[in-house]
Amino acid sequence: MCGIIxxxxxxxxxxxGSSIKAALxxxxxxxSGDGAGYAAYGIYPEYADYYALHVxxxxxxxxxxxxxxxxxxxxxxxxxxxxxxTPQPGIKKVHIPWRYFFKPSEDLMSGKMASEKDVVTYLxxxxxxxxxxxxxxxxGKNMGVFKASGWPEDVANFYRIEDYKGYIWLGHNRYPTNxxxxxxxxxxxxLLNWSVVHNGEITSYGTNQRYVEGxxxxxxxxxxxxxxxxxFDLLGRQHGLSYEMVVKALAPPFWDDxxxxxxxxxxxxxxxxxxxxxxxxxxxxxxxxxxxxxIVGFTDRIKLRPLVVGENGNRxxxxxxxxxxxxxxxxxxxxxxxxxGEPIIGRFIE
Amino acid sequence: xxxxxxxxxxxxxxxRDQCMxxxxxxxxxxxxxYRREGDKILIESRKCTGCLRCVAMCPxxxxxxxxxxxxxxxxxxxxxxxxxDIIKQARSGKIIxxxxxxxxxxxxxxxxxxxxxxxxxxxxxxxxxxxMELRTYIGKKPSKLNFRKTESGDVELETKLAPxxxxxxxxMIGHMSFGAISLNxxxxxAKAVTELGTYMGTGEGGLHRDLYPYQDHMVVxxxxxxxxxxxxxxxxGAAIEIKIGQGAKPxxxxxxxxxKVNEEVSRTRMIPVGSDAISPAPHHDIYSIEDLVQLxxxxxxxxxxxxxxxxxxxAVHNVAPIAAGIARSSADAVVIDGFRGGTGAAPKVFxxxxxxxxxxxxxxxxxxxxxxxxxxxxxxxxxxxxxxxADLAKSIALGADAVNIGTAALVAxxxxxxxxxxxxxxxxxxxxxxxxxxxxxxxxRGAVQVSNLIKGWTYELSELMGAAGINSIESLRGNxxxxxxxxxxxEMLKILDVLPAGA
Ligand code: SF4
Ligand code: SF4
Numbered sequence: 001m002c003g004i005i006x007x008x009x010x011x012x013x014x015x016x017g018s019s020i021k022a023a024l025x026x027x028x029x030x031x032s033g034d035g036a037g038y039a040a041y042g043i044y045p046e047y048a049d050y051y052a053l054h055v056x057x058x059x060x061x062x063x064x065x066x067x068x069x070x071x072x073x074x075x076x077x078x079x080x081x082x083x084x085x086t087p088q089p090g091i092k093k094v095h096i097p098w099r100y101f102f103k104p105s106e107d108l109m110s111g112k113m114a115s116e117k118d119v120v121t122y123l124x125x126x127x128x129x130x131x132x133x134x135x136x137x138x139x140g141k142n143m144g145v146f147k148a149s150g151w152p153e154d155v156a157n158f159y160r161i162e163d164y165k166g167y168i169w170l171g172h173n174r175y176p177t178n179x180x181x182x183x184x185x186x187x188x189x190x191l192l193n194w195s196v197v198h199n200g201e202i203t204s205y206g207t208n209q210r211y212v213e214g215x216x217x218x219x220x221x222x223x224x225x226x227x228x229x230x231x232f233d234l235l236g237r238q239h240g241l242s243y244e245m246v247v248k249a250l251a252p253p254f255w256d257d258x259x260x261x262x263x264x265x266x267x268x269x270x271x272x273x274x275x276x277x278x279x280x281x282x283x284x285x286x287x288x289x290x291x292x293x294x295i296v297g298f299t300d301r302i303k304l305r306p307l308v309v310g311e312n313g314n315r316x317x318x319x320x321x322x323x324x325x326x327x328x329x330x331x332x333x334x335x336x337x338x339x340x341g342e343p344i345i346g347r348f349i350e
Numbered sequence: 351x352x353x354x355x356x357x358x359x360x361x362x363x364x365x366r367d368q369c370m371x372x373x374x375x376x377x378x379x380x381x382x383x384y385r386r387e388g389d390k391i392l393i394e395s396r397k398c399t400g401c402l403r404c405v406a407m408c409p410x411x412x413x414x415x416x417x418x419x420x421x422x423x424x425x426x427x428x429x430x431x432x433x434x435d436i437i438k439q440a441r442s443g444k445i446i447x448x449x450x451x452x453x454x455x456x457x458x459x460x461x462x463x464x465x466x467x468x469x470x471x472x473x474x475x476x477x478x479x480x481x482m483e484l485r486t487y488i489g490k491k492p493s494k495l496n497f498r499k500t501e502s503g504d505v506e507l508e509t510k511l512a513p514x515x516x517x518x519x520x521x522m523i524g525h526m527s528f529g530a531i532s533l534n535x536x537x538x539x540a541k542a543v544t545e546l547g548t549y550m551g552t553g554e555g556g557l558h559r560d561l562y563p564y565q566d567h568m569v570v571x572x573x574x575x576x577x578x579x580x581x582x583x584x585x586x587g588a589a590i591e592i593k594i595g596q597g598a599k600p601x602x603x604x605x606x607x608x609x610k611v612n613e614e615v616s617r618t619r620m621i622p623v624g625s626d627a628i629s630p631a632p633h634h635d636i637y638s639i640e641d642l643v644q645l646x647x648x649x650x651x652x653x654x655x656x657x658x659x660x661x662x663x664x665a666v667h668n669v670a671p672i673a674a675g676i677a678r679s680s681a682d683a684v685v686i687d688g689f690r691g692g693t694g695a696a697p698k699v700f701x702x703x704x705x706x707x708x709x710x711x712x713x714x715x716x717x718x719x720x721x722x723x724x725x726x727x728x729x730x731x732x733x734x735x736x737x738x739x740a741d742l743a744k745s746i747a748l749g750a751d752a753v754n755i756g757t758a759a760l761v762a763x764x765x766x767x768x769x770x771x772x773x774x775x776x777x778x779x780x781x782x783x784x785x786x787x788x789x790x791x792x793x794x795r796g797a798v799q800v801s802n803l804i805k806g807w808t809y810e811l812s813e814l815m816g817a818a819g820i821n822s823i824e825s826l827r828g829n830x831x832x833x834x835x836x837x838x839x840x841e842m843l844k845i846l847d848v849l850p851a852g853a
Binding site: 200201203204205206207209210211213214215239241242245254255256264267268270271272273274275276277278280281282283284301302304 | 472483507716720725821829
């Protein structure tokens with residue numbers, strides 16, 4: 001189960017979090033009150049050049065000291081604060097959500113860590129696997145993830161989600177089977193500007209995990225969705241594949257279909273399957289990924305989980321349920337269900 | 351002879367009430383256990399190897415075979431086998447030869463690994479109703495792809511793919527040479543792999559002309575003796591395998607007894623009739639990894655870089671770094687042969703004591719190649735004691751791309767694993783060159799049996815994958831998350847990188 005939702009305004013006109021909360025709450029039948037979360041892009045314009053690191057601290061003593069030290073060694077913190085929250089009866093505050101606005105220092109960028117993003121990726125992996133009591137759960141620029149254990153309304157009210165305005169929103173209503181109770185296990189999963197909401201289970205997880213770990217990513221959040229963010233980062237950023245090509249690698253056409261394609265197209269699809277076989281994702285899933293340039297939605301190759309698309313002018317909606325889209329936009333024009341494995345991409349208009 | 355005789359291994363008896371005196375046992379036993387004297391069939395049990403040919407051919411089920419009818423006084427340390435080996439060597443002063451794979455009663459890791467299936471949270475996939483993809487490509491793969499935009503705005507592939515073998519099922523048949531086995535045995539398997547869209551190895555014995563029609567499905571082998579190797583041979587194969595070592599006898603060369611070298615074998619292998627074909631332990635042009643790299647390149651040059659080149663090594667303690675070295679060459683696949691791998695003839699001390707299990711070797715090779723970022727550079731083919739579709743599925747989940755079977759294919763042809771392959775008397779027409787025995791094996795029927803076996807395993811693999819919610823073999827490969835260890839110790843679980851059952 002799980003309910004997911006994705007929204008983009010292609011002109012970057014921003015929308016506050018209240019309607020996404022309403023839409024997500026409508027799908028409560030798909031959740032169990034054990035986890036919900038939101039990702040919003042465009043919310044920190046004043047710090048647009050800095051990485052917004054959202055961290056769950058178990059306490060503000062030792063774990064925070066370690067993270068502070070690590071960040072100070074690796075760059076500059078221009079601002080930090082506790083993420084504002086309002087207590088909710090339905091939410092037990094087991095972690096203290098914190099945010100840093102951070103810029104990695106140029107001195108570090110050499111060899112394997114050639115860019116800011118490599119440094120940030122390294123820091124995320126380092127903290128999440130080696131600093132006890134601290135988890136960086138969001139590390140993009142001008143964006144942030146807000147998540148906790150609880151029902152979508154409670155999580156939204158807890159983080160005062162309506163105070164944020166974004167041009168991309170992702171929402172997730174969780175029915176956990178893997179890791180209930182743990183805030184880090186709620187969606188969206190994020191690395192850099194990649195955020196993932198996912199309904200389903202990845203039966204190829206072991207293969208995908210071994211594959212990304214070979215490239216220095218560490219799966220430390222006890223749930224399969226995490227690996228999708230790393231796959232997008234590896235293929236989309238490090239290998240420079242287009243979103244269409246990333247989706248082709250993760251949910252490729254069947255060999256029977258490839259065999260029927262014209263020679264050149266068949267060759268290309270074969271190359272993708274041979275090269276990225278370990279990135280192929282199996283099992284039932286519907287996924288929406290938020291990125292620097294837009295959103296990408298897709299399902300597994302035989303569409304074992306629902307996904308509906310709605311369009312209205314410059315706005316694109318992707319969700320598990322049509323009803324959720326209609327709550328977000330009662331005027332929605334075109335509503336349709338994509339084919340299995342077909343990528344639905346919403347990009348900003350330049 | 352002060353040592354006297356040792357108890358015979360089998361006791362053969364005929365139920366005289368059942369026996370109709372047809373004499374088929376006499377005809378079928380190539381080891382000469384039965385003979386007719388007057389109107390009676392006499393039995394010389396001591397000669398029996400337990401090949402079960404007579405039992406299978408007796409129309410009245412009149413024959414009974416008892417193993418170890420007389421045994422030694424039992425002792426946990428000084429077992430029958432230990433004592434017999436000592437007696438044999440006290441007599442001969444020689445190395446003890448044996449056939450087939452490791453015969454020691456060591457725990458089988460495969461049997462302590464359990465596969466996963468879906469319940470509720472993810473649906474299983476029904477292979478009868480949904481596509482199930484087992485197609486496997488063996489060869490080098492790029493670690494990333496580059497594309498370019500054409501003038502018309504289309505996306506085009508820039509990266510060039512290396513030649514790969516396309517397998518419809520991840521099961522191949524390993525190398526068993528013409529000489530070690532009969533032409534009919536090779537023909538049976540060649541017909542089967544061609545029909546199924548997979549491959550088999552020629553072994554170090556050249557390619558008999560009768561196999562030319564199937565050459566597109568044959569991997570030719572270059573081993574240390576270089577028997578049968580010339581440019582025509584290399585060009586005929588779909589791929590070339592350099593054999594460095596073999597699981598049954600790591601560190602030593604091959605041995606084909608002269609009895610098996612008849613006219614045809616001699617021509618195909620390019621050696622004199624009746625001579626023992628003894629391959630040296632190392633290749634005399636490979637004394638280091640650089641030398642291997644050169645040989646790989648020479649073979650590729652010779653065949654214009656059109657054919658994948660595999661390197662076969664025995665699974666020894668250091669198998670992972672060796673495989674990593676091979677991955678850095680232009681080799682396309684590494685074949686790892688575990689210590690249970692079969693053979694026509696090997697010194698018993700090697701067969702039973704040298705090497706490591708294939709399960710462990712796959713796990714550590716896959717891990718090492720990933721750590722070094724070269725897993726995509728090379729395919730892993732696992733062999734050595736793969737007995738069932740479950741072993742196959744577990745091998746792939748541990749990280750293999752495909753497996754080679756050997757003994758299993760022979761059993762499909764009739765082999766009863768009696769272990770006397772080196773004597774040229776195989777009553778099933780498999781490990782022999784005697785025309786009257788070879789003719790017992792009909793290649794048409796043999797082909798059906800072998801292909802049935804591979805088909806059966808392939809169906810079972812599809813079902814296992816479907817039950818695990820996986821519809822493409824790529825997603826099983828290296829998916830150790832879908833394996834659990836049962837009654838394996840902590841260290842072993844760590845090496846296999848598998849959780850214990852219940853975790
Ligand atoms: S060697 Fe084979 S055929 Fe001969 S008696 Fe023994 S089992 Fe029967
Ligand atoms: S091939 Fe023949 S001789 Fe060898 S083990 Fe099998 S039955 Fe025995």
